[in-house]
Amino acid sequence: MAVRKQIESSLSVQEPLKRKGLSVTDSRKKILQLFMQQKGALSHGDIEKKAGATFDRVTIYRTLQTFLDKGIIHAIPSSDNAVRYALCQDECGPGHHHHQHIHFICGRCKQTFCLDDIVTPDLHLPKGYQSQEIDVLVKGTCKQCSATSKRA
């Protein structure tokens, strides 16, 4: 039955929500699930497409905002006016994000990935500048796409 499947897969989804003190609702479960099934980052539009007409657009906006606030996802800047979101790895608290990883944007498959193993480098800023957060965006060709093009 489809129902059983739903219940099973949503079990692992409920836990993080509860841990963050959020009430467990259909849209939150669904959206969190989408993120967990996904290697790359998701934009609001991606979620709208993937979730189909299940949820109101507004609900998606508000859910993303809630997830951001609670430190479940983090926003990845972009230069195409489509901010993407991805799951936080380590424990990010409300407001406190601890991200040291970099983001890779593939020009071929257009996906954005978190490279969790690559730590953001230290920078020497000019006198007077105080750094709070560093975001490194690397554009190029991802592992998968590099491999496919070689074989072709």
Next chain:
Amino acid sequence: MAVRKQIESSLSVQEPLKRKGLSVTDSRKKILQLFMQQKGALSHGDIEKKAGATFDRVTIYRTLQTFLDKGIIHAIPSSDNAVRYALCQDECGPGHHHHQHIHFICGRCKQTFCLDDIVTPDLHLPKGYQSQEIDVLVKGTCKQCSATSKRA
């Protein structure tokens, strides 16, 4: 006379346009001037405000796109759905951008600056990933704002 002033200040503005093979129009002069007068980066909205009702919105979009294509300005990613633009320093050709500098986003004055002297660091990417371009965004407090808060 206001006219003379216009002509004088637009002289330095015409040159880069011509060098890039662009016809010299009022909107291009005005928008390029805005960038040259400005320390920080400008979003489409900023330009719309600063240019007043002088130009059509569409013209601003198209001018920014043209400047991007010709390597006169570069786009700075953001996580607030407001891509900002700033003048290119060295010679960037069409398609070929050579930026090694980092971008600083001040949380206080909300301005974005190019720190031209800070070179983007080398990164060791995982096997298979090919890097073409690196964008470093640093969020924090800028020189000016740091100074003001100390005195206050």
Next chain:
DNA sequence: TACAAAAAAGCAACATAGTTGCAAAAATCA
């Protein structure tokens, strides 16, 4: 399990941002 309080979702209406095609105006070049 049922119920009241609190939280979230849905809806509608609105505001802003970005795109496209086409006609009018301006810039270029001979």
Next chain:
DNA sequence: TGATTTTTGCAACTATGTTGCTTTTTTGTA
């Protein structure tokens, strides 16, 4: 100066994001 090419402005449209309010769902407790 005048013909050609380029750019602009306008209109209409699509997409994206926001807000207030009502209904529904969730939660915690009896």
